[in-house]
Amino acid sequence: MENILDYTLEELQIWMKENGESSFRAKQIFDWIYKNEWNFENMSNLSKKTIKNISENFYIGIPEIIREIKSDIDGTQKLLLALKDNNLIEAVVMKYKYGNSICISTQIGCRMGCKFCASTVGGMIRNLTAGEMLGEILRAQNKIGDRISNVVLMGTGEPLDNYDNVMKFLKIVNSKYGLNIGQRHITLSTCGIVPNIIKLADEKLQITLAISLHAPNDLIRKKTMPIANKYSINQIIDACKYYINKTNRRITFEYALINGLNDKNEHAKELSNLLKGLLCHVNLIPVNEVTESGFVRSTSESINNFRKILEYNGIETTVRREMGSDINAACGQLRRSYMKGSLK
Secondary structure, three states: OEEHHHOOHHHHHHHHHHOOOOOOHHHHHHHHHOOOOOOHHHOOOOOHHHHHHHHOOEEOOOOEEEEEEEOOOOOOEEEEEEOOOOOEEEEEEEEEOOEEEEEEOOEEEOOOOOOOOHHHOOOEEEEOOHHHHHHHHHHHHHHHOOOEEEEEEOOOOOHHHOHHHHHHHHHHHHOOOOOOOOHHHEEEEEOOOHHHHHHHHHHOOOOEEEEEOOOOOHHHHHHHOHHHHOOOHHHHHHHHHHHHHHHOOOEEEEEEEEOOOOOOHHHHHHHHHHHOOOOEEEEEEEOOOOOOOOOOEOOHHHHHHHHHHHHHOOOOEEEOOOOOHHHOOOOOHHHHHHHHOOOO
């Protein structure tokens, strides 16, 4: 059986025709699913024949909530979700004045090996399908009882390492017959797979691209990010220039500040020179302390000094507001704790 969430409306219409059904039934089914009806039997405007036909060929792949934690500080909710094959993923729902935002996973585990990230501990199991990513949002919306209007592909996994499934997800989530979330409300984060940044640029989407840079030079970057051994910072910057030229969209550079490694004034000056003239902004992130990495977050003084130097050099800079800091809301932490047996 197939997950019906992996189908676009056009694909389901074709399937209906090929299987003796009227194509308009596809819209009816999608209407039910996106209104949180996940049992074919309850779709009252479908005939018994149609219900039998789709039930024998499809399931609605909404993940089950295994564990949830809610922040007492800001209401951020972290969901540990079980897929049909019992693999575990995470999603984080954050409430802002402008609406609800969700950070979703794109893979089960990750093979990029970034040393400051809990997602990569244990490696990668498999890619998520477009429908499984969509299921994270549908489950979260159902849980909070409200619409999610912003999506961030920054949870477990590297989105550009799962390129085709992520592109299909973006098409479905943007469709008016899907979740109808505008592209400008979607952010995709990558550690810097250069050929796929260029490929993404050629798609000419209006999503926001975020680059996990985390260093001003290759020497430092190689200490924390194995991908730096394959693609240099100069190659990434060239790919970013290509992306900006193709889309006219501003790029976000994510920079996790690690005490003593990449947070000195000289690093801020070097980063300023690297990014000068680019249509971009820098998002400074106090690093999440993962036991296996041994990294310690920078002091408040170092973070502020770093920000001031970037701003002085004309680089628009923000310090990421920590959401769900009391519940370890960073990607991979809940799943890792659960699998280690420290959460029941």
